[in-house]
Amino acid sequence: MTNLQRIGVVGAGVIGSGVAHLFAQSGHDVVLIDTGEERLAAARATIGRNARLYGMLQKDVPDAGEVLGRIASHADVEALAGTSFVIENITEDWAMKRDVHARIDAVLPPDVPVAANTSAIPITRIASVHRRPERVLGIHFMNPPPVMPMVEIIRAARTDPAVLACAEALVVQAGKQSITVNDSPGFVTNRVMMLMVNEAMFLVHEGVAGAQDVDRLFKTCFGHKMGPLETADLIGLDTVLRSLENIHSEFNDGKYRPCPLLRHKVYAGQVGRKSGEGFYRYGVA
Structure with missing residues (x-):
């Protein structure tokens, strides 16, 4: 080796x-x-x-x-x-x-x-x-x-x-x-990040705030380079959904239940940057 x-x-x-x-x-x-x-x-x-x-x-x-x-x-x-x-x-x-x-x-x-x-x-x-x-x-x-x-x-x-x-x-x-x-489902990064991303989606789903406002709060208040919904679009909403489903299945813990809005967007083919639309619209090269 x-x-x-x-x-x-x-x-x-x-x-x-x-x-x-x-x-x-x-x-x-x-x-x-x-x-x-x-x-x-x-x-x-x-x-x-x-x-x-x-x-x-x-x-x-x-x-x-x-x-x-x-x-x-x-x-x-x-x-x-x-x-x-x-x-x-x-x-x-x-x-x-x-x-x-x-x-x-x-x-x-x-x-x-x-x-x-x-x-x-x-x-x-x-x-x-x-x-x-x-x-x-x-x-x-x-x-x-x-x-x-x-x-x-x-x-x-x-x-x-x-x-x-x-x-x-x-x-x-x-x-x-x-x-x-x-070894643990989601390891460190995704076990924490997927919770944050999923909860941000619930905020949009429930009408608490729009995607741009959620992301702007995280970037402005916490110094994040990207907000949680921008991050989800970059990862790919289909990948986010599969990750949440895997973690939810392994832990059998409801806190990892995927947001219905996430499922809706994936079913509609709106999976983020790679498709041209997710929580935001993008130009597709």
């Missing part, structure tokens, strides 16, 4: 493409996996666009061509063979996670660490799919991964300390800080 040059990234959605971008930007070779060429092409276009933007805003970052040149995209998990660390980033759906991790486990040698990037599903549950659950841990990247300074590393019930040390070293190589926490 000493050579961490070749990183496998499974899932090329918003977070997965950001994770691939982060490691390519920090000098790693990346194998990016998703289900089809169209999704992979869209991810590469997003990475290239973001790399050009970050290049204008930050010093000492490689240009878009260099970043994309370090990313090999494939539609088959078999391409993970030869990687030294794998990070899974697919949607917050247990059945899909279970299937993908079973396929990852079948491809990789037993000494390659596997990180699940999830916001709510317990890592110990994901690790149970693997023949060697000791090699599985969680890494929770915040959006957007190339910009956010810190990640949450999650220790599952049987995670090998050497695997944790490997993940911590990899995060440092990527230029980020980390905090390691024990």
